[in-house]
Amino acid sequence: MxxxxxxxxxxxxxxxxxxxxxxxxxxxxxxxxxxxxxxxxxxxxxxxxxxxxxxxxxxxxxxxxxxxxxxxxxxxxxxxxxxxxxxxxxxxxxxVIQPGARAALKASQTGKVGVIGTLGTVKSMSYEKELKEKSPTVSVTSLACPKFVPIVESNQFLSPVAKKVVAETLVPLHNKYLDTLILGCTHYPLLRPIIQNVMGKKVTMIDSGxxxxxxxxxxxxxxxxxxxxxxxxxxxxxxxxxxxxxxxxxxxxxxxxxxxxxxxxxxxx
Missing domain, CATH: 3.40.50.1860 (Rossmann fold)
Incomplete structure (x- = not known):
């Protein structure tokens, strides 16, 4: 080789x-x-x-x-x-999962970590398993965001539609007191500025990719x-x-x- x-x-x-x-x-x-x-x-x-x-x-x-x-x-x-x-x-x-989980644990100060991903990734619980294996006391909140990938694939990730969809989708994460959020899909970093705005500056974004x-x-x-x-x-x-x-x-x-x-x-x- x-x-x-x-x-x-x-x-x-x-x-x-x-x-x-x-x-x-x-x-x-x-x-x-x-x-x-x-x-x-x-x-x-x-x-x-x-x-x-x-x-x-x-x-x-x-x-x-x-x-x-x-x-x-x-x-x-x-x-x-x-x-x-x-x-x-x-x-x-x-x-991309193991590196993302490792970085999230390193970044989190409170042990409250969120994961957003596709239906398949969230259903697999791969991030939760990886996080718990490395730190059994970590609190993990996962949320499937099925509308995010189509927005990126259609080149609308900077549009008003993207802002509306992201804001509505992430409502379940409000009041979860997360200090770290794993962008558990490589499409999501293209939406990162919008996600960060919705989640607030105090939440650290982890780009698994x-x-x-x-x-x-x-x-x-x-x-x-x-x-x-x-x-x-x-x-x-x-x-x-x-x-x-x-x-x-x-x-x-x-x-x-x-x-x-x-x-x-x-x-x-």
């Missing part, structure tokens, strides 16, 4: 771009391949078996492209498919996979099962990179 091989990122749609953004900042020499299954997004309401199937399809596609490490940049897919995929592929694989890149950096060191070649022609390529135009509009705005290479692919067997 060559250290110049790319790191692969998979997500149900554009949400994993929040992870890529942090990876570009922390790991500027690394080549990156990203696959967003926007045609079948969101994954949250889907049965676990279907999410596992879709995650395997994305994994196999990027492995065929020659990636050296895989980041499952989707909380729903991490919750149901991470362990199975880790056990069956011969490259390192990392998800950004925290994952810290672990990714550690894995690269551990497996001696860092790309140190500063003269390498950097690869940063994006695949989508949906509209390349819509994907590119969101990616351009979020990553602030022009002339992104976005290619449409089909994953149907």
């Amino acid at each position: 060559s250290n110049k091989q790319p790191i692969g990122f998979i997500d149900s749609g554009v949400g994993g771009l929040t992870v890529v953004k942090e990876a570009l900042r922390q790991l500027p020499n690394e080549n990156i391949l990203y696959l967003g299954d926007t045609a079948r997004c969101p994954y949250g309401p889907r049965p676990a078996e279907q999410v596992i199937e879709f995650t395997w399809q994305m994994t196999r596609f990027l492995i065929d492209q020659g990636i050296k490490l895989l980041v499952i940049a989707c909380n729903t897919a991490t919750a149901v498919a991470l362990e199975e995929i880790k056990a069956q592929v011969d490259i390192p694989v990392i998800g 950004a925290e994952t890149v810290n672990d990714l950096s550690t894995l690269l060191d551990y497996f001696d996979l860092n790309n140190y070649d500063l003269n390498d022609n950097k690869i940063c390529k994006f695949y989508t099962t949906g509209s390349p135009k819509m994907f590119q509009e969101i990616a351009d705005e979020w990553l602030d990179i022009r002339d992104l290479i976005v290619e449409h692919i089909s994953l149907d067997d």
Whole structure:
């Protein structure tokens, strides 16, 4: 395996771009391949078996492209498919839940942690299990926010509609005295300013995707996979099962990179 091989990122749609953004900042020499299954997004309401199937399809596609490490940049897919995929592929694989839980416990002063995520992530109780395993006394309040992902995927995350939906959705978290809130879906950081405004300045936001890149950096060191070649022609390529135009509009705005290479692919067997 060559250290110049790319790191692969998979997500149900554009949400994993929040992870890529942090990876570009922390790991500027690394080549990156990203696959967003926007045609079948969101994954949250889907049965676990279907999410596992879709995650395997994305994994196999990027492995065929020659990636050296895989980041499952989707909380729903991490919750149901991470362990199975880790056990069956011969490259390192990392998800987003464990890093997010660890960061939340480190940030919380009161032990009252909130988790917002998709229906699938919340139903799996993956964050609660991870948090309780590390700190049995922590109080966890979880809330599914199924309307958030469609807002981001339709490029409305800065709109008045987004503000209204976020405010209405987060009402159940009022008076829970949370001091830390895990953004348990990689789409949610695009709504972060609105979420922060609704929750208040005293609540610390934990971006699971950004925290994952810290672990990714550690894995690269551990497996001696860092790309140190500063003269390498950097690869940063994006695949989508949906509209390349819509994907590119969101990616351009979020990553602030022009002339992104976005290619449409089909994953149907």
